[in-house]
Amino acid sequence: MGLLKNNPFGHYDFIKKWLIRIAGAMSHRRYRGFNALQIEGSEIIKELPGTNVLFVSNHQTYFADVVAMFHVFNASLSGRVDSIKNVGYLWQPKLNIYYVAASETMRSGILPRIMAYAGAVSVSRTWRSKGKEVDRPVNLSDTENIGIALHDGWVITFPQGTTKPWKPIRKGTAHIIKQYKPVVVPIVIDGFRRSFDKKGIRIKKRGILQTMEIKKPLDIDYENDSVEDIVEMIEYAIEQHPSFLKVIPQEELQKEEELNQTRRWDY
Numbered sequence: 001m002g003l004l005k006n007n008p009f010g011h012y013d014f015i016k017k018w019l020i021r022i023a024g025a026m027s028h029r030r031y032r033g034f035n036a037l038q039i040e041g042s043e044i045i046k047e048l049p050g051t052n053v054l055f056v057s058n059h060q061t062y063f064a065d066v067v068a069m070f071h072v073f074n075a076s077l078s079g080r081v082d083s084i085k086n087v088g089y090l091w092q093p094k095l096n097i098y099y100v101a102a103s104e105t106m107r108s109g110i111l112p113r114i115m116a117y118a119g120a121v122s123v124s125r126t127w128r129s130k131g132k133e134v135d136r137p138v139n140l141s142d143t144e145n146i147g148i149a150l151h152d153g154w155v156i157t158f159p160q161g162t163t164k165p166w167k168p169i170r171k172g173t174a175h176i177i178k179q180y181k182p183v184v185v186p187i188v189i190d191g192f193r194r195s196f197d198k199k200g201i202r203i204k205k206r207g208i209l210q211t212m213e214i215k216k217p218l219d220i221d222y223e224n225d226s227v228e229d230i231v232e233m234i235e236y237a238i239e240q241h242p243s244f245l246k247v248i249p250q251e252e253l254q255k256e257e258e259l260n261q262t263r264r265w266d267y
């Protein structure tokens with residue numbers, strides 16, 4: 001009864017599959033057309049277990065980062081190496097892929113509401129809301145939902161919780177790792193900030209080389225590594241540790257900051 005099969009969040013696989021097929025067909029040229037996505041390390045994807053995998057990535061746009069990962073993961077699972085050539089790999093997509101998203105982001109319009117069906121685990125951020133600093137308690141059902149998603153499959157998360165670079169890794173990610181003990185796979189993306197608007201829906205520039213590097217799973221001792229150890233490990237792995245700032249030329253940082261100014265929360 002394929003039609004009636006649903007996942008632990010009550011979503012129908014049949015609908016989810018068509019959403020991914022359609023969104024995938026519509027977005028493919030953004031990564032292999034007028035803009036290109038250069039992929040590295042996709043062979044790692046094939047070796048992963050089917051469930052309890054947590055991808056931790058730096059974050060550049062709300063939507064384009066996740067959509068690119070859906071492309072790359074499915075392409076790798078259907079045998080392509082570092083390539084998303086021929087979008088046929090999305091005909092039978094892996095359906096138990098989820099992504100952690102700010103609930104405000106997923107409620108911010110009709111498109112996000114639809115895309116939420118494709119696997120959003122919505123959480124309310126404890127420290128930031130609508131572009132402002134806030135301070136609210138962790139919602140325990142949020143953490144639980146991430147656990148349910150990990151139990152069912154793969155989860156993508158952006159541990160900095162914001163699209164601004166060099167922000168600290170949130171400790172919550174490390175707590176979740178200690179609690180659920182997933183295989184943790186780091187991803188480093190780049191170029192999305194230049195090619196897309198902040199939401200990752202509109203194209204800002206064509207002819208941009210976007211990159212995605214998938215790294216080997218982190219070697220974590222779930223019992224003995226502290227939350228701080230894990231945070232630091234992730235900071236290095238996704239190349240967002242403050243020490244990286246010292247080796248990046250000042251003019252590069254300047255350019256990045258100018259780009260940030262054009263990407264404020266203003267629309």
Ligand SMILES: CCCCCCCCCCCCCCCC(=O)OC[C@@H](O)COP(=O)(O)O
Nearest residue numbers: 023024063066070101102105115118161162163
């Ligand atoms: C192949 C195509 C398959 C399509 C699959 C569905 C893809 C759905 C994409 C939705 C991804 C949404 C992820 C949102 C992550 C997120 O919540 O980012 C926003 C926040 O950090 C807020 O950042 P900021 O405003 O910078 O503080």
